[in-house]
Amino acid sequence: MATADLVIASAHIVTPAGVHAGAVVAAGGVITAVTTREHAPDAARLLDAGEALVLPGVVDTHVHVNEPGRTDWEGFATATRAAAAGGVTTIVDMPLNSIPPTTTAGALAAKQRAATGQARVDYGFWGGIVPGNANAVEAMIDAGALGFKCFLVPSGVTEFPPVTRADLRTVMPILAARDTVLLAHCEAPNPLAAAGTPGGDPHRHATWLATRPPAAEMEAIDQLLALSAETGCRVHVVHLSAAEGIEAIAAARAAGVRVTVETCPHYLFFAAEDVPDRATAFKCAPPLRPRENLERLWRGLRSGGIDLIASDHSPAPPAMKQIDSGNFLTAWGGIASLELALPAVWTAGRSRGASPGDLARWLSAAPATLAGLPHKGRIEAGYDADLVVFDSDAQLVVDPARLHQRHRITPYAGVTLTGTVRQVFVRGICVYDDGRFPTAPVGRWVGGREEE
Numbered sequence: 476m477a478t479a480d481l482v483i484a485s486a487h488i489v490t491p492a493g494v495h496a497g498a499v500v501a502a503g504g505v506i507t508a509v510t511t512r513e514h515a516p517d518a519a520r521l522l523d524a525g526e527a528l529v530l531p532g533v534v535d536t537h538v539h540v541n542e543p544g545r546t547d548w549e550g551f552a553t554a555t556r557a558a559a560a561g562g563v564t565t566i567v568d569m570p571l572n573s574i575p576p577t578t579t580a581g582a583l584a585a586k587q588r589a590a591t592g593q594a595r596v597d598y599g600f601w602g603g604i605v606p607g608n609a610n611a612v613e614a615m616i617d618a619g620a621l622g623f624k625c626f627l628v629p630s631g632v633t634e635f636p637p638v639t640r641a642d643l644r645t646v647m648p649i650l651a652a653r654d655t656v657l658l659a660h661c662e663a664p665n666p667l668a669a670a671g672t673p674g675g676d677p678h679r680h681a682t683w684l685a686t687r688p689p690a691a692e693m694e695a696i697d698q699l700l701a702l703s704a705e706t707g708c709r710v711h712v713v714h715l716s717a718a719e720g721i722e723a724i725a726a727a728r729a730a731g732v733r734v735t736v737e738t739c740p741h742y743l744f745f746a747a748e749d750v751p752d753r754a755t756a757f758k759c760a761p762p763l764r765p766r767e768n769l770e771r772l773w774r775g776l777r778s779g780g781i782d783l784i785a786s787d788h789s790p791a792p793p794a795m796k797q798i799d800s801g802n803f804l805t806a807w808g809g810i811a812s813l814e815l816a817l818p819a820v821w822t823a824g825r826s827r828g829a830s831p832g833d834l835a836r837w838l839s840a841a842p843a844t845l846a847g848l849p850h851k852g853r854i855e856a857g858y859d860a861d862l863v864v865f866d867s868d869a870q871l872v873v874d875p876a877r878l879h880q881r882h883r884i885t886p887y888a889g890v891t892l893t894g895t896v897r898q899v900f901v902r903g904i905c906v907y908d909d910g911r912f913p914t915a916p917v918g919r920w921v922g923g924r925e926e927e
């Protein structure tokens with residue numbers, strides 16, 4: 476008699492209480508028990524993962540899907556294939572690069588329509604804050620926006636302009652009253668202007684790096700922290716690159732400011748001095764920084780100074796990435812790594828002492844908390860059965876032609892990563908199985924608080 480839909484047995488189940496041998500039991504899309512193999516019931520599907528890790532599905536809270544409007548950059552079908560293949564079971568889409576940008580309730584509805592029926596993993600949406608849309612915010616929260624993102628410098632697309640301090644003073648009290656989080660791209664305009672016009676060879680990464688100094692991140696972080704202290708609005712620093720930011724954030728936190736911070740796999744994996752000339756696949760903003768900075772980011776993660784890791788999956792077509800010209804100054808800044816984030820973080824983290832429990836916390840539990848998804852991000856009874864079977868010893872050499880994102884541009888090309896994704900389950904449904912996608916798209920919209 477089958478009493479469960481799915482049982483996954485493994486020597487290494489990664490739960491908030493630690494890693495142990497046993498079985499995860501799921502029924503109706505939900506984890507019903509984490510138990511011993513002996514106590515696991517019969518199930519419609521029994522999977523013995525052997526020595527492989529069973530991890531909670533990755534919750535990637537920083538993904539630019541770009542559909543509708545710029546589906547030629549990336550869309551829900553391709554992005555969520557990449558997600559499923561990479562062990563990502565929930566994505567939260569950023570409000571910019573799609574047209575319209577997600578800055579009104581109507582635009583949020585357009586996003587939702589675009590995703591329906593196409594997504595292989597679950598998905599949610601951040602709303603956007605732009606000058607003059609404060610009066611649209613409440614309706615977007617009511618419609619299921621999980622929080623809001625803003626820029627303090629130009630975003631790269633004209634329809635999503637940056638906000639001023641005055642704009643934030645208007646909108647942050649509204650967000651605070653609804654206990655909604657504000658995410659900010661933290662680079663400030665003045666230090667960027669002070670860095671001046673780049674003088675060096677545009678084919679060298681160092682020339683790009685010189686235009687985006689750590690001081691720009693620091694000034695923006697300080698502004699955001701001050702506004703949070705003033706308004707009581709919860710804030711989150713996206714894609715921290717400059718390690719100096721860790722201390723400023725920790726000090727504010729100690730003083731009672733409600734702030735969290737993420738970094739990205741590429742800041743933890745690649746050092747600026749290793750970027751080959753003309754290799755614009757490595758361009759992102761803020762930029763990759765020197766190795767010494769990378770090691771400080773790792774120390775920040777290990778100490779809890781950095782809360783979580785998100786991919787900032789931000790693809791663009793080859794012409795925009797200037798793949799042929801190799802010009803760092805005119806190339807689109809963005810690295811698409813939904814599919815590789817988990818093995819990249821494991822590869823770089825393992826040699827620095829990171830454990831499977833750290834992976835679960837940085838990539839699943841903490842992002843789920845940020846996005847207010849109470850049923851995601853943990854292997855524990857009552858949580859969604861979003862599960863990844865991850866062979867933490869297997870190696871793979873990244874072949875761009877085998878990636879599932881729309882444009883197969885990646886700085887990880889030819890890199891050997893440790894850790895491969897074998898099977899992925901979304902609410903108990905197998906969405907990826909050793910290179911195959913066995914079901915039609917089953918992804919659902921996670922409407923935040925409405926879920927509770």
Ligand SMILES: [Zn+2]
Pocket residue numbers: 537539569787789
């Ligand atoms: Zn981004």
